Amino acid sequence: MTSVEEQARAGWARLMGSGGAQDRAPGQIVPADLPAPNGLVATGGRGHVTLSWEPVPGAIGYAVHRATASSGPYEPVDHGGGDVLAVPHGPYADTTGEPFRQYWYAVAPLSTVTSMGPLSVPAVAAASAGAADGLAEVAVHVAADVDAGPLHRPWRAMVGSEHLSHLLCEDTTGGRPIGAELTEALRRVRDELGVQQVRAHAILCDDLGVYKVVDGRPRLDFSGVDRVYDTVLELGMRPVVELSFMPRDLASDPSRTVFAYEGIISPPRDWEQWSWLVRELTAHLVERYGLDEIRDNWWFEVWNEANLSVFWSGTPEEFWRLYDETARAVKAVDPGLRVGGPASAAVGWIDDQLARTSPVDFVSTHTYGSPPLDLRPLAGDRPLLWTEWGVTATHGSEVNDTVFAAAFLLRGMRSTSRRVDALAPWVASDHFEELGRPPRLTHGGFGLLTVGNLAKPKYWALTLAQRLGDTELPVALSGDGAAGLVEAWAARSGDGTVTVLLWNATLDHAKADGDPELDRAVTVDVTGLPSAAYRLTHWRVDATHSNIAALWRTISEGRDWPDERQWAALREADRLAEVEPSRVLEARNGTTALAFDLPMPAISCMELVPMP
Incomplete structure (x- = not known):
């Protein structure tokens, strides 16, 4: 291994160790048995450098490195997401450099997040800065008469939630009823976004009274579980x-807890009793809801992020014993029930999970700050469930309420289309008390919906994605920032409606509030249209459209929570905003075109409905 490659591994080790993502010390990155990527191309553009490369078979993702000289040292590009900063594929737009400064880039493949292959042959480029000739341009071409296959909607599979006993809470936050609003939030994501399942922590915690020792004898009570699971099913969803x-x-140690509600994170003091609890709970669910229902539609996931000491006070060996005992207990009820994990933070322990001799029916893990990696080389034909995912793992970060987060969601959903079984945004509602209940309306909560169930930009992003038809259409992009900054997703409905969804975004958190250098002038042409005219509706999510947080900043008058007048104003504005009035477009020779400016960050959705 060359000194340059050793430097790259050391840089990746420092990056992986510095964010606290996996409770490990730097220096544990090992060589991967993968070749270096071929064909790296670095293209400088206004405000960015876009990198593209040929994929490496067997790689789950790529670590992008940068140096100020061809000889190095090559350090990983840190775009500020704070988790595993690898990307699943190119192109990748680096917006963290200085304009007009040349950088040498190299890309290394990953076989796991702690196993890195060699660097590619470097490529050199520099970002430019703006000039007086207007915005840089991107062209988008959509072929409306070509079938690119069924549209896959990863957001429909699953969403995260605060622990489900919160559904029963009769307290208020900001004057709003917690349980009722959390229930309504789940109803909205089911009815409006098509989400089918909800994942939450702490179903075995003492607030639901599942396991008690009375007069020296253990007793089980599943009535609390029944209440929350019945509620979930009444909403048309299923629980994970x-x-x-x-x-x-x-x-074994009740003093070791996590979160404001004090979830106990220690191993069991009696392993046989733990297995009995899991077996009896599983049998109860099968009896209550039916074997076919549970076998076909439910997932049993073991624990949460045990590779973080904040969630598991035992040793790794004790966790794997927990997994093995749990999997056997579930399968003892019926071998067809699906159990898996490791539900790990930052894509950790996947190889350890797959090495188990006990059943692993699906692989689940989490990541924040980057699109999910491509775990198919590891998981084989097992279902892949990203049971937590988001723009940041930091509760209370302002980025959670922004348009930047909304565009991030679309980038991840488009990236994982057809390669994952679930990509669960964390979480549905700001009614969330892990670190204490919300102190104000816009506080950087993880929710798609605020307290009061106002839609954040993230919610509108998924609403627009939900409008896409069932037949995906091929999209070709060209220009300055095409596919690295500006991305597009297009589909056709059964009635001939064509919907084109675009976003302009970077993964760079330092640019979350925008950067004029990254704004683009976009031209969209749609060909192969069978009708002569179409009704155009053009929705926008940006700094001034479909942005409840921005409106609240202007009308809050220093208040933490709205008064009745302010609630009324917010509810009046709680809708998808059109960037222009609806109008009729002609399709000459089956073609129509649109031109508009697309800031960064921003989302545009154009819906073309055929006129009779």
Whole structure:
């Protein structure tokens, strides 16, 4: 291994160790048995450098490196997401450099997040800065008469939620009823976004009274679980049964807790009792809801992020014993029930999970700050469930309420289309109390919806994605920032409606509030249209459209929570905004074209409905 490659591995080790993502010290990155990527091309543009390369078979992702000289040292590009900063594929737009400064780039493949292959042959480029000739341009071409296959909608599979006992809470936050609004938030994501399942922690915690020792004898009570699961099913959803945390009377160390609601994170003091609890709960669910229902539609996930000491006070060996005991207990009820994990932070422990001799029916993991990596080389034909995912793992970060986060969601959903079984945004609602209940309306909560169930830009992003038809259409992009900054997703509905969804975004958190250098002038041409005229509706999510946080900043008058007048104003504005009035477009020779400016960050959605 060359000194340059050793430097690259050391840089990746520092980056992986510095963010606290996996409770490991730097220096544990090992060589991967993968070749270096071929064909790296670096293209300088206004405000960015876009990198593209040929994919490496067997790679789950790529670590992008940069140097100020061809000889190095090559350091990983840190775009500020704070988790695993690898990307699943190119193109990648680096917006973190200085304009007009040449950088040498190299890309290394990953076989796991701690196993890196060699660097590619470097490519050199520099970002430019703006001139007086207007915005840089991107062209988007959509072929409306070509079938690119069924549209896959990863957001429909699953969403995250605060622990489900919160559905029963009769307290208020900001004057709003917690349980009722969380229930309504789940109803909205089911009815409006098509989400089918909800994942939450702590179904075994003491607030639901599942396991108690009375007069020296263990007793089980599943009535609390029944209440919350019945509520979920009444909403038209199904729960992911995350088997956590430890009941107090079964915990080896009840003092080890996490979150404001004090979920106990220690191993069990009696492994046989733990297995009995899991087996009896599983049998109860099968009896209550039916074997076919549970076998075909439910997932049993073991614990949450045990590779972080904040969620598991035991050793790794004790966690794997927990997994093995749990999997056997679930399968003892019926071998066809689906159990898996490791539900890890930052894509950790995947190889360890797949090495188990006990059943692993699906692979689940989490990441924040980047699109999910491509775990198919590791998982084989097992379902892949990203049971937590988002723009940042930091609760209370302002970025959660922004248009930047909304465009990030679309980038991830488009990236994972047809390669994952679930990509679950974390979480549905700002009614969330892991670190304490919300202190104000816009506080950087993880929710798609605020307290009060106002739609954040993230919610509108998924609403627009939901408008896409069932037949995907091929899209070709060209120009300055095409596919690295500006991306597009297009589809056709059964009635001939063509919907084109575009976003302009970077992964660079330092640019979350925007950067004029990254704004673009976009031209969209659609060919192969069978009708002579179409009704155009053009929705926008940006700094001034479909942005409840921006409106609240202007009318809050220093208040943490709205008064009745302000609630009324917010609800009046709580809708998708059109960037221009609806109008009729002619399609000459089956072609029509649109031109508009697209800031960064921003989302545009154009819907072309055929006129009779």
